[in-house]
Amino acid sequence: MKKTIIVLSLLSICLAAAAQENHPDSTDVFYKHLQLNEIVVTGLAGDSKMKEMPAPVSVIRPANLSARAGGNIIHAIAAEPGLSEITTGGGISKPVIRGMGYNRVIVVNDGIRQEGQQWGDEHGIEIDGAGVHSVEILKGPASLMYGSDALAGILIFRPEPIRGPGEFGGSLSTEYQTNSGLIGYSLAADGNVKGWIMGGRFSDKYAHAYRNALNGQVSNSGYKERAASALLGRNGSWGYSRLRFSYFHLNPGMIEGEGDNFGYTPALPFQQVRHFKLVSDNTIHLGPGNLKLILGWQQNRRQEFEESAHEPGLDFRLNTLNYDFRYQATFGNGWKTAFGLAGMGQKSDNLGEEYLIPAYGLFDAGLFATATKTLGEWTLSGGVRADIRWLHSEALAGRFEDFSRRFPGISASLGAVRPLGEHFTIRANVARGFRAPNLAELGSNGEHEGTFRYEIGNKDLKPEYSLQGDLGLDFVSQYVSVQSALFVSRIDNYIFAARNGQVSDEGLPVYAFRSGLAHLGGGEIGIDIHPVHSLHLSSAFSCVYAKEKGGDDLPLIPAPRLFSEIKWEITHDGKLFNNAFVSLNLDWNMAQNHFYAAGGTETATPAYLLLGASAGTDIVIKGKTRLSLYIIGSNLTDQAYMPHLSRLKYIGIANMGRNISFKLVVPW
Secondary structure, eight states, X not given: OHHHHHHHHHHHHHHHHHTTSOOTTHHHHHHHHHHHHTOEXXXXXXXXXXXXXXXXXXXXXXXXXXXXOOSSHHHHHTTSTTEEEEEETTTEEEEEETTEEGGGEEEEETTEEOOSOTTSSSOXXXXXXGGOOEEEEEESOOHHHHOTTOSSEXXXXXXXXXXXXXXXXXXXXXXXXXXXXXXXXXXXXXXXXXXXXXXXXXXXXXXXXXXXTTTEEOTTOOEEEEEEEEEEEEEETTEEEEEEEEEEEEEEBOOOSOOOOOSSSOOSSEEEEEEEEEEEEEEEEETTEEEEEEEEEEEEEEEEESSOSSSOSEEEEEEEEEEEEEEEEEOTTSXXXXXXEEEEEEEEEEOSSBOSSOOEEEEXXXXXXXXXXXXXXXXXXXXXXXXXXXXXXXXXXXTBOOEEEEEEEEEEEEEEEEEETTTEEEEEEEEEEEEOOOHHHHHXXXXXXXXXXEEEOOTTOOOEEEEEEEEEEEEEOSSEEEEEEEEEEEEEEEEEEEEEEEEOTTSOEEEEEEEEEXXXXXXXXXXXXXXXXXXXXXXXXXXXXXXXXXXXXXXXXXXXXXXXXXXXXXXXSXXXXXXXXXXXXXXXXXXXXXXXXXXXXXXXXXXXXXXXXXXXXXXXXXXXXXXXXXXXXXXXXXXXXXXXXXXXXXXXXXXOOSEEEEEEEEEO
């Protein structure tokens, strides 16, 4: 199968060369690629076009997102170059960008950073995938925009766009997956009445235990998920004001490698994770720019039920207040600027009888100024930010110490973009990032059912500081488009947990947090070839190397990966079957022989190859799309595999086997 991938890549190049002489319909495809560069994404000084961004950015558009399947939104997008996932069964995934995850990746939803328990292993991102319209992936240090924690990059989940005056609509979407019996649906409606904006969504999802060729059905891997959201706002000539509310509830079983619960309702042990969020998003037109004020409140509560289905053992509640006050302006001489103040406050509580981290209080603030300037064919971007974070950990007799820490940090960035002739664009960026240690790293002292380990924090840890350089080269022509990016990064005080050789009273291996000097490097390259009209041959390769000073490999680094796809876009004529397509893909995850071996923390992971296929179409009646249908097949050869970043690998449980997903979307 590996030879098949190589042959596919060579065939793509040969077909592209042969098509140079005769390509009567290629102009439409060429313009499609040009339009990709016109996509507006989040930049340092406000919204910018992709072609002006000095650091790598990927965009997953609505049509592509609809044609993907997964138990959660992170799994649905994890095939993007440079993006990986830490998995726990079929329902829990955490994002990893260029080998860094947890608190080194910021997730932005509804305009604010998502604050749950991203520091932990056994829970995912509390976001309803059905309400995500598109996704932006910003790779590289992004502390200028969001402060501490964005060393690896940012995932921005965009909601449905606001409708125009007098427009009303909505949709009903349903999904079924054969492997886990997943049944999901989502109902949404929204409208605009003379500038008054309103909308709402309700989603439900159930899955029983998934199966694979190695373990059969995996006991207690079923889960339930429910989400709701509402929007109320006002548009005017002065700007806009919007109030968004969301609720997310996940009830997953905790997989231990034993038992006989294969149904939709998780058995002991299981979790209850609830996330509430209220966001006020306001923009006022002022002079040549906009004055923006975003205020948010979030409450995340995670409960673990081990001995009783009614009384949680671990009960951790986190309240967060977010604030972002900035002014963004565009001037006629090629200047775009932004400056402001942003940060958050947090307060946590331990409400159960078991504890992993202490209750704490946190407040941080960041002053920043950024600018983008066009000079001839050059676009320059940069800025500086000063952050400070205060943190206080509360004592608990015999378990946690009372201590306070202060973490100052300076972030900076400078980048440039320039077209080289008609087809090439070069990008370069240098950035300094900052991340303060989290409470799990500073103050952990405990274990619970979901971790398979006992964790000990280190209250003397220092902040992480990164210095990263990015270099990218893009090529766009009538038949071929290529995006490539390389990066190299040095991170001082890189923090990670490693086994120390001890065993807890409960018989679990003990992991202690430590830090050191880390060097990371790697990159991504993606190629899309369309040798004949509507046929796309694409491949994307990504890899990361990461070592600590002294030569040891760092933990949780994804294996090199090559994802190749052949896609035939059958129709775009607006008739009965519109936007119809079929595709075949190969996902080759190469062997990961670079792992953190000290104390048996990690082991090597063999290579594996996954075969997938998908098809979809819109059904058009009387000039309007009445429904969209998608069929997505994954792991069609029923390969038994354990990714390097799977938490279940170390108890001998493989990921999901063959799975066919059916998705139906009915707009109105």
